[in-house]
Amino acid sequence: xxxxxxxxxxxxxxxxxxxxxxxxxxxxxxxxxxxxxxxxxxxxxxxxxxxxxxxxxxxxxxxxxxxxxxxxxxxxxxxxxxxxxxxxxxxxxxxxxxxxxxxxxxxxxxxxxxxxxxxxxxxxxxxxxxxxxxxxxxxxxxxxxxxxxxxxxxxxxxxxxxxxxxxxxxxxxxxxxxxxxxxxxxxxxxxxxxxxxxxxxxxxxxxxxxxxxxxxxxxxxxxxxxxxxxxxxxxxxxxxxxxxxxxxxxxxxxxxxxxxxxxxxxxxxxxxxxxxxxxxxxxxxxxxxxxxxxxxxxxxxxxxxxxxxxxxxxxxxxxxxxxxxxxxxxxxxxxxxxxxxxxxxxxxxxxxxxxxxxxxxxxxxxxxxxxxxxxxxxxxxxxxxxxxxxxxxxxxxxxxxxxxxxxxxxxxxxxxxxxxxxxxxxxxxxxxxxxxxxxxxxxxxxxxxxxxxxxxxxxxxxxxxxxxxxxxxxxxxxxxxxxxxxxxxxxxxxxxxxxxxxxxxxxxxxxxxxxxxxxxxxxxxxxxxxxxxxxxx
Amino acid sequence: xxxxxxxxxxxxxxxxxxxxxxxxxxxxxxxxxxxxxxxxxxxxxxxxxxxxxxxxxxxxxxxxxxxxxxxxxxxxxxxxxxxxxxxxxxxxxxxxx
Numbered sequence: 239x240x241x242x243x244x245x246x247x248x249x250x251x252x253x254x255x256x257x258x259x260x261x262x263x264x265x266x267x268x269x270x271x272x273x274x275x276x277x278x279x280x281x282x283x284x285x286x287x288x289x290x291x292x293x294x295x296x297x298x299x300x301x302x303x304x305x306x307x308x309x310x311x312x313x314x315x316x317x318x319x320x321x322x323x324x325x326x327x328x329x330x331x332x333x334x335x336x337x338x339x340x341x342x343x344x345x346x347x348x349x350x351x352x353x354x355x356x357x358x359x360x361x362x363x364x365x366x367x368x369x370x371x372x373x374x375x376x377x378x379x380x381x382x383x384x385x386x387x388x389x390x391x392x393x394x395x396x397x398x399x400x401x402x403x404x405x406x407x408x409x410x411x412x413x414x415x416x417x418x419x420x421x422x423x424x425x426x427x428x429x430x431x432x433x434x435x436x437x438x439x440x441x442x443x444x445x446x447x448x449x450x451x452x453x454x455x456x457x458x459x460x461x462x463x464x465x466x467x468x469x470x471x472x473x474x475x476x477x478x479x480x481x482x483x484x485x486x487x488x489x490x491x492x493x494x495x496x497x498x499x500x501x502x503x504x505x506x507x508x509x510x511x512x513x514x515x516x517x518x519x520x521x522x523x524x525x526x527x528x529x530x531x532x533x534x535x536x537x538x539x540x541x542x543x544x545x546x547x548x549x550x551x552x553x554x555x556x557x558x559x560x561x562x563x564x565x566x567x568x569x570x571x572x573x574x575x576x577x578x579x580x581x582x583x584x585x586x587x588x589x590x591x592x593x594x595x596x597x598x599x600x601x602x603x604x605x606x607x608x609x610x611x612x613x614x615x616x617x618x619x620x621x622x623x624x625x626x627x628x629x630x631x632x633x634x635x636x637x638x639x640x641x642x643x644x645x646x647x648x649x650x651x652x653x654x655x656x657x658x659x660x661x662x663x664x665x666x667x668x669x670x671x672x673x674x675x676x677x678x679x680x681x682x683x684x685x686x687x688x689x690x691x692x693x694x695x696x697x698x699x700x701x702x703x704x705x706x707x708x709x710x711x712x713x714x715x716x717x718x719x720x721x722x723x724x725x726x727x728x729x730x731x732x733x734x735x736x737x738x739x740x741x742x743x744x745x746x747x748x749x750x751x752x753x754x755x756x757x758x759x760x761x762x763x764x765x766x767x768x769x770x771x772x773x774x775x
Numbered sequence: 776x777x778x779x780x781x782x783x784x785x786x787x788x789x790x791x792x793x794x795x796x797x798x799x800x801x802x803x804x805x806x807x808x809x810x811x812x813x814x815x816x817x818x819x820x821x822x823x824x825x826x827x828x829x830x831x832x833x834x835x836x837x838x839x840x841x842x843x844x845x846x847x848x849x850x851x852x853x854x855x856x857x858x859x860x861x862x863x864x865x866x867x868x869x870x871x872x
Contacts, residue, residue, distance in 0.1 A: 242781075244780040244781045244782070245781055245843070247783075248781045248782055248783045248842060249842070251783040252783055252786065252842060398794075398834070398835065398838060401835035401838065401839060402835075402838055402839045404839075405835075405836075405839035405840070406839065451835065452831050452832050452835060453831075455831040455834070455835060456827070456828055456830075456831045459830075459831075460827065463827045463830050463831075464827055466802055467802065467805065467806070467809070467823075467826070467827060470802065470806060470865075470870075470871060471806040471809060471810070471865060471870035471871060472806075472809060472814075472815070472823060474869075474870050474871065475809065475810065475814075475815035475870045561821050567821070568821060570820075570821035570822050570824075570825050571821040573821075573825060574821055574824055574825060574828065577828060
């Protein structure tokens, strides 16, 4: 396809800059996002055996809930009844108390309630492992540690840059599409090879990336979007729909909520095919009780990452809100569920989970190759200008970050996942975050100090070893953990093997590659052919 | 006569127009859809949610293609001209009063 050369050149520059700004954040988001595909398995692997008494039968839940509310009246506002219990969900009833009532993103403490053999209430705050939640947070905020709200907004900006990078990347590729698409030239010319890989990966996963960019923009910005709609038109249009003068709350106390056993029975009758997993008894903003049921229905795409939602009448247990429920919702609701489920990969069962896992990792690799290309093309430009090769500070730093940040992310998430086993009951979200960031910043600092070439040789085995800590933790702490997930250990071993292969290829490249490369050891040593290098610092 | 060459040098003015006016335009179009679909109702209807989702693709497309304007000034001028009828129409629906 023919395009004006100035347009292609302009978009090539735009693609490079939006890519280099957003690439490393996107790497972290995609890598962590790929792991979240198996968050449930991760939770089973990471959660220690609970010391709570066995969950009571469904018929005894009202008794348990009454005792919970008597002991902690805050639980009356919102509590969850878990129909499926196990290592990753040890208690029949749990409730969460926010540390700051005004901030909906404030950290929460979750309590787990059970009845012992004598019918006495037992409450614990040690529950399933928080590592799954940490990986999820890493996925949403790329580990930026600037708070939830600013982190979301920043990732929203990154998602916008990602969208621009997709459009500009396609424009740049269009003129040479037919020539380049099926030609992956794995030869001496490293830049050509990375470019071919980047193009083929980018083009074939384009639909996946378009979905991710557009949905990520909404996930990051949906509060500001709704707020600006409300500030301009939606509130004004809604006013006449509310009947004026009617009291908002019915007189008298609301009727007692329907019991879990009744809900399960009526759902089996009303929604055959839908398997409820948890009943969330809560309070609507206007103070009236609410009941949300999360469950699974393999026939439809899920609204959530691993659940679909039914809204029930808390007094009778009949379905009143089918908006989010596959098969019951209207066309608009189904369309919205489509947006969510396409982002979460929560349709089509385990095959789609694996496909999304692979595509997530491929996406992370796409951003890594993009960064490499930026460094490679900067290198060439400088060679033309200045004769003897002295890599600019920007190229050196970005080269080092391109090595340090992705490897730091791989190693940091591996070590923090492995740490779930020794930490067991004392694990918190903050501890997992501290471990991840210590490893991550250690890798980044190492890469900045040692330069990209040496850091790559030294950090690749480091990241491979970090991945090995996962099966090692499985072996060392098998006595304290009831459940094992051999597939998770196997994936860590395979990933470790891949990093060793990459390490060997890097060793070859560093020794035999061109001397003016940022990947050359000679260029990085002071006695090499570039005497000004590093002494200037 | 061939059109003048485009360059990425004057990106700031074009990108700012795409980010700010692109958002204003996307919000306006979502408002017209909100009105046309009859999304208003008690609480947040699925139609209303759909109009919120519309903002993302429109904004992303404008941001991606705003670099095709010859200059930042033209980007601001043309996008303003696009916003005007959309917001006038939205005003005409009575939703802004």
